[in-house]
Amino acid sequence: MKQVNLTVNGKAVSALVEPRTHLADFLREQRLLTGTNIGCEQGVCGACTLMVDGVPTRSCIVYAVACEGAEVRSIEDFDHDPVMTQLRAAFSAEHALQCGYCTPGMLATARDIVTRLPDADEERIRQELSGNLCRCTGYVGLVRAISRVLDERRNLAVA
């Protein structure tokens, strides 16, 4: 067991972890934050994507012990985040989820697209979403939802 000190959803956490425990398992099993889903555990599917030090990160291939000093934000921490609030509404309106398994990771990526690439067009959105697999929606709703939020924010910037 190793000691690791990090911030999880705004709270300072000191925990003993088995080095082989990846960040997603640490959050789910030791912190009981089950909003982060796990699919492939090899970095491919994107289900486990969350924020580490402000940027989307695969929590399945990063070990918790390697997160010393890191600021981790899982989906549970975004209830009052303005961009996430817009995205949630757009995801509902555009049918951007069905079973919801990919959704926490999708939202992390979607938020990154909206904040990092304010001019993203449909092609760019699709490219950026290529690292998050969704078996339900066929992506049309996802792309529309993200475009909608980008439009809303562009209109807001003009007004």
Place this chain on the structure above:
Amino acid sequence: MKAAAFDYHGPATVAEAVALLRESDGMGKAVAGSQSLGPMMNLRLAQPTQLVDLRFLGELRECRDEGAAVLFGAGVTHAAIEDGKVPDPSLGLMPHVAGRIAYRAVRNRGTLGGSLAHADPAADWVNVMALLDAELILAGPDGERSVRAGEFMLGAFTTVLAEDEIIKAVRVRRLGPAARWSYYKFNRKTGEFAEAIAAFVDDPESGVRRAIVGAVDGAPYVIEDASALIDGWSDPAAASALQAAGLVPGSYEYQVHRVALRRAAERLSRPNGAQQ
């Protein structure tokens, strides 16, 4: 799957990291972004008993513009290169390539040095660094040594790195202002590893006219003088390069690499960056 058990170390200096690797007697592994090693460990394709994390080595994240070249710390991430947060000696080639490696979440953590040390023939940096004839600076128990990118990779997932050596930095010479480059990566899905890679650089200032055929069985095949493919396409020159790269005429692999080489050659006449 879950990784097998291991001990974790987060050394604060390069010397400490090297000493830890040395003490692990071949059972230890360095880890940087863990974007290749993490999947390998979760799949139990790799089962190191000691993990030596290079994340806390500030030197590995430093970059220096040396004028004639840029020295990249091995720990620079793909995302930092994509976003232009570090100097670019390559007239846009490195940011272009970085932005097409995997997915943003992987690029946020994956590093230049980790990618080179991993030495997957289908990965991007092993090919780009061979194309640009970069110099790798390795640190070990006896100090530092430097190796040309073209001599660093011995085969698939095999390099000249000793078990107690790490890549410290990568030096990339600056292209001349009139240099042209092209990079063609063939894959089915955005962000996937390549099925074939071909790339050219044509720099009138230095006289470099190099090409590579990559994502082959081993290290990328370097065409040191690619004039025959740059000044107009030559079927025989292409065929001999592809065969020298170990590709068998008539095979699927030969075909996709031939198409990649041809498309990269064609794209050389377009403005840099106006690629795909």
